[in-house]
Amino acid sequence: xxEFHLLHTSLPRPERMNNPFDYEPDPLCLMAADEVRAxxxxxxxxxxxxxxxxxFGVLVCEDQQGALGFLAxxxxxxxGREDWPWFVPAVFDYxxxxxxxxxxxxxITEINHRVQVLEDSAERQSLQHAVSTTRQQASAEIEAxxxxxxxxxxxxxxxxxTSGETEEMIRESQFQKAExxxxxxxxxEQISEAEARLKPFDDELQQLKQERxxxxxxxxxxxxxxxxxxxxxxxxxxxxxxxxxxxxxxxxSGSGECCxxxxxxxxxxxxxxxxxIAEFWQGRSPKMEIRHHDHFYxxxxxxxxxxxxxxxxxxxxxxxxxPEREGISSQKMxxxxxxxxxxxxxRGRGWVVISKPxxxxxxxxxxxxxxxxxxxxxxxxxxxxxxxxDMDTSGVMVVALxxxxxxxxxxxxxxxxxxxxxxxxLENDVEGSGRISLPLCPDLLDRPRQVVDPENGKSALTEYxxxxxxxxxxxxxxxxxxxLRVHCAHQQGLDNPxxxxxxxxxxxxxxxxxxxxxxxFDDPETGERQTFHDPAPF
Numbered sequence: 001x002x003e004f005h006l007l008h009t010s011l012p013r014p015e016r017m018n019n020p021f022d023y024e025p026d027p028l029c030l031m032a033a034d035e036v037r038a039x040x041x042x043x044x045x046x047x048x049x050x051x052x053x054x055x056f057g058v059l060v061c062e063d064q065q066g067a068l069g070f071l072a073x074x075x076x077x078x079x080g081r082e083d084w085p086w087f088v089p090a091v092f093d094y095x096x097x098x099x100x101x102x103x104x105x106x107x108i109t110e111i112n113h114r115v116q117v118l119e120d121s122a123e124r125q126s127l128q129h130a131v132s133t134t135r136q137q138a139s140a141e142i143e144a145x146x147x148x149x150x151x152x153x154x155x156x157x158x159x160x161x162t163s164g165e166t167e168e169m170i171r172e173s174q175f176q177k178a179e180x181x182x183x184x185x186x187x188x189e190q191i192s193e194a195e196a197r198l199k200p201f202d203d204e205l206q207q208l209k210q211e212r213x214x215x216x217x218x219x220x221x222x223x224x225x226x227x228x229x230x231x232x233x234x235x236x237x238x239x240x241x242x243x244x245x246x247x248x249x250x251x252x253s254g255s256g257e258c259c260x261x262x263x264x265x266x267x268x269x270x271x272x273x274x275x276x277i278a279e280f281w282q283g284r285s286p287k288m289e290i291r292h293h294d295h296f297y298x299x300x301x302x303x304x305x306x307x308x309x310x311x312x313x314x315x316x317x318x319x320x321x322x323p324e325r326e327g328i329s330s331q332k333m334x335x336x337x338x339x340x341x342x343x344x345x346x347r348g349r350g351w352v353v354i355s356k357p358x359x360x361x362x363x364x365x366x367x368x369x370x371x372x373x374x375x376x377x378x379x380x381x382x383x384x385x386x387x388x389x390d391m392d393t394s395g396v397m398v399v400a401l402x403x404x405x406x407x408x409x410x411x412x413x414x415x416x417x418x419x420x421x422x423x424x425x426l427e428n429d430v431e432g433s434g435r436i437s438l439p440l441c442p443d444l445l446d447r448p449r450q451v452v453d454p455e456n457g458k459s460a461l462t463e464y465x466x467x468x469x470x471x472x473x474x475x476x477x478x479x480x481x482x483x484l485r486v487h488c489a490h491q492q493g494l495d496n497p498x499x500x501x502x503x504x505x506x507x508x509x510x511x512x513x514x515x516x517x518x519x520x521f522d523d524p525e526t527g528e529r530q531t532f533h534d535p536a537p538f
Contacts, residue, residue: 001270003088006069007031007060013068014060014275020260020299020308029278032058032070033296039072039086040282046078053283053291054078057259061272071266073259082257088266091256092227104219111212118205127198134194138187145183149176220253227256230268231311242306252445255303264311288451289443290489290497290504302445342372345396345532349525350405352376353398355534358511362388362397372397386410387479392500395422395516396534400524408524413479419520422474422484423467423536425513426496427505430472433465436487436494440480449503450482452490462487464494484514513538 011027018026025033036056040046055075062068073088082090094101118124156169224239243251256262259279267274279299281291291297299308342354354372356362361371363385376383376399384406386398400406412418439457443449451457460483463475472494474484482503489497489504500509515536523530 002085003071003266004061004063004069004270004272005032005035005072005086006067009068013062017274017312018276020277020279020312021301021305022298023278025278025280025296026060026276028060028068028070029058029276032060032072033278033280035070036072037282037294049078051283053281053286055259055279055281055291055297057263057277057279059260059263059267059274060276061267061274063273064271071263071272073262073266075258076254088262091229091262091265092223094223094226101219101223104215104222108212108215108219111208111215115205115208115212118201118208121201124198124201127194127201131191131194131198134187134191138191142180142183142187145180149180152176224251224255227251229256229261229307229311230265231313232268234268237310239307242310246306252303256307258300258304260299260304261307261311264308268311285491287492288453289449290486290491292497292506295506300446302443302447341375342397343534345534346530348405348523348530350402351398351400351409351524352380353396353519353530353532356389356394356397356516358392358394361391372399387413389516390482390485390512390514392502392512393514393516394511394537396519396532397516398519398521398532405524409521412521416477416479417522419518420476420516421518422476423515423517424472424474424484424488425499425538426470426472426488426494427499427507428496429470430466430494430496434463436462436464438487438490438493440483440486442481448481450480450486452486452492460487462493470499485512 007028009028009031011031013028014026033056036058040050057073057075059071059073060068061071071088072086076082077095078084080095082095083093096102152172156165156173159166159169221240224243227239228236229239229242230236239251239255243249243255260277263277264274266272278296280296281293283293285291285293299305340357340360342356342360345353345355347353354376356372361369363373364371373383373385380401382401382403384400384403386400386406386409389395389397398409400409409418438452438460439454440450440460441453441457443451458480459478460480461477462484463477464487465473465475467473472488474488476483485498485501485504487493489495489501497505497507499505499507499513500511501514502508502512515538516534517536518531518533520529520531522528
């Protein structure tokens with residue numbers, strides 16, 4: 001078993017398997033990861049591909065004789081292969097040149113080629129142009145005739161006021177209406193003739209695209225039906241079956257090809273006992289996501305959570321549901337925030353301003369953990385949450401105490417007349433000032449992460465000013481989820497994460513060093529501008 005690499009160490013072995021969705025890398029995993037990095041250096045032919053960015057994983061195991069070792073994996077492919085020696089192979093090797101997948105994929109590729117040839121054909125493009133030109137000419141001539149009719153009607157109306165309506169006026173009106181009908185009919189016939197010449201091309205295109213979709217869908221189903229995932233009891237389930245009870249109902253593309261499922265699958269099939277798992281990024285960050293070289297990451301929710309829940313279900317510590325919070329920090333910090341109450345800063349007739357401590361939810365989650373909303377509901381008859389702060393973010397919040405104030409304040413947030421200023425402590429020094437404009441949207445396969453997406457993302461604008469000693473002032477002009485955190489961490493932003501950011505950063509700390517320091521809004525009743533300032537506690 002050349003994929004099982006012995007670890008010679010006196011480090012203690014974990015008593016139980018860690019949670020792949022919330023963990024600190026075990027020292028044995030750190031040692032194994034170092035060996036993976038060293039091995040990668042021996043393959044210079046992979047250097048460019050790894051440098052472009054790739055996720056790797058390690059699984060520390062015991063064999064049946066109690067020997068300690070590890071397995072290694074990479075996500076997807078390297079050099080077009082999923083079966084390089086030293087690493088565990090794919091769960092299902094569907095890339096064999098003579099196999100069903102590659103043959104069917106080749107047929108679909110041929111359909112793609114035929115579609116492209118047909119779409120680009122000079123004859124079809126000429127016929128499309130003829131249809132478009134005929135429609136434009138018809139529209140122009142019909143509109144010109146209608147304009148002439150309106151002028152003629154205006155002339156007749158003027159004559160009626162002086163001499164009354166004549167037979168000639170009636171005949172003219174009737175003739176023009178009949179002529180308009182004849183004009184529309186002639187053009188409709190010409191358009192129909194042009195469309196009829198184009199129709200065989202479009203019909204063929206539609207048939208090809210329908211055939212392509214049918215075969216693509218069938219191939220995807222075949223693929224997921226043949227991805228059979230094992231668990232500790234030796235049972236197997238296909239990806240199709242595993243994802244059938246999820247909200248999306250079907251596996252996302254690439255399911256089963258991440259490191260964690262591949263590692264566990266190999267361990268189960270070779271009677272190895274998993275002890276600890278970790279995944280780490282090598283190379284440059286992708287353009288949309290935020291990934292840091294040599295940094296460890298938890299398993300993704302969208303593709304891996306349903307699979308790993310099945311694979312680890314029989315164990316004594318299956319992965320819990322993903323944390324309900326906006327970020328994932330230590331249990332110590334969570335409890336610290338949960339034991340603190342929001343501090344009042346000011347109050348009006350229909351609102352109250354508080355300072356939220358880090359670690360406290362803004363609104364109730366899936367558990368009974370306290371939140372700003374639940375705490376304030378114990379103090380006031382009515383509470384309406386106008387906006388939120390991430391669980392790990394501290395600072396100023398305004399909460400409405402009446403429906404009228406809620407709607408008024410909500411409108412101010414929607415119209416962006418509310419002004420907010422944050423202070424953050426970054427991982428590295430920062431200088432200067434400027435603006436960051438990077439559109440954001442949720443990472444549908446790894447919530448609650450956000451990604452930079454120029455095509456589908458919503459606009460997000462942040463103004464910043466360096467304050468010295470890694471401190472920075474951040475002024476969001478939009479209110480996107482994780483906006484400040486992503487704009488600081490992303491390579492196209494500051495490329496300098498906020499200290500203690502568990503989702504987008506690299507350096508751990510006792511909290512997320514982000515604080516909403518100033519909030520300004522108009523009093524819903526008086527219209528007077530209200531400004532509240534709560535200095536950052538760091």
